[in-house]
Amino acid sequence: MVCGAAALLGGVLHGCGGDGSDPGGIGLEDFVRVESELHCRLSYECCSPAALDNPFLATSKETxxxxxxxxxxxxLLPTLRASVAAGRVVYHxxxxxxxxxxxxxxxxxxxxADWLCLFDVFEGQVPLGGECTVEHDCENWHCVKPDSDAEVGTCAPWSPDGAACETFVECDSxxxxIFGTETCGPRLPEGSDCVLGxxxxxxxxLEDTGKCGPPLDDNGCPVDGLLLDNKTPAGGWY
Incomplete structure (x- = not known):
């Protein structure tokens, strides 16, 4: 078989370059390892101290x-395996x-824009109103579950400004x-009062002033800037 043609083995999509060294592709089974190593290496090579002050990064590249x-x-991986096998998402x-x-x-x-290529490797197949188990399943990357323990949700539209909300993930904006009107609304300009990024x-x-500060993303750091946007599936990876 020519390497680069993916094989569906036991319901799990594999690429020939599973170890990340072959130009034919990186299989789903190796996705989380390769992504973790890349994310952490460039985080500790490129991020500012402020950006690295993040509980999801631990204390060193290795940890x-x-x-x-x-x-x-x-x-994540078991859920993605099941979704690929069921045809809810295609992994490339x-x-x-x-x-x-x-x-x-x-x-x-x-x-x-470079970092967002990580999200293009998944292609959700479930339209609005369909059943989903993870954001990756949905064409619009928005799987809403009735509670935190639920395994199955529904691909749903984003909530507009003015709609009631409990989390950032729900809102189109x-x-x-969360700590005020509990409604969706536009993000705030630099200098505005804020609670969370x-x-x-x-x-x-900025923690010390409670104000929106300048952009952090002036380099290849993956833990600041647009990767924190709710319309990327980053939130589902932590």
Whole structure:
């Protein structure tokens, strides 16, 4: 078989380049390992101290990989396996290979647009109103579950400004005024009062002043800027 053609084995999509070294593709089984290693390496090479002040990064590149890989291996990968097998999502090993090559080539010059290629490796097949188990299943990346323990949800539209909300994830704008009106609304400009990063257009709420600060994303750091947007599936990876 020519390497690069993905094989469906036991209901799980594999690429020939499962170890990440073959140009034919990076299989689903290796996705979380390769993504974790890439994310943590570039985080510790490229991020500012402020951006690295993040509980999801642990305390070093090595512990970051262990933490991130462990969570994704236990929580995300089994769900993705099942979704691929059921046809709810398509995983593209060739796109993952191209994305890794792109990010490795860019290094600390990587932009948010470069990092977003990680999300293009998944292609949701479930339309609005269909059943989903993870954001990746939905064409619009929005799987709403009735409660935190539910395994199955529904692909739903984003809530408009003014709609009641409990989390940032629900809102079309990406901001829920959690500690105020409890409604969706636009993100706030630099200098505005804020509580959390997603309150701000810059995704940077300064703890010492409680104000929206300047953008953090001036390099290849993957833990600031647009990757914190609710319309990327990043939230489902932690």
């Amino acid at each position: 970051c990989v262990q933490f991130r890989y462990g969570i994704q291996q236990a929580r 090993p060739d796109r993952m290979r191209a994305c890794v090559d792109r990010l490795n080539g860019a290094g600390c010059a990587a932009t948010d 990406g901001r829920c005024d 997603p309150d701000c257009e810059t995704y940077n709420c």
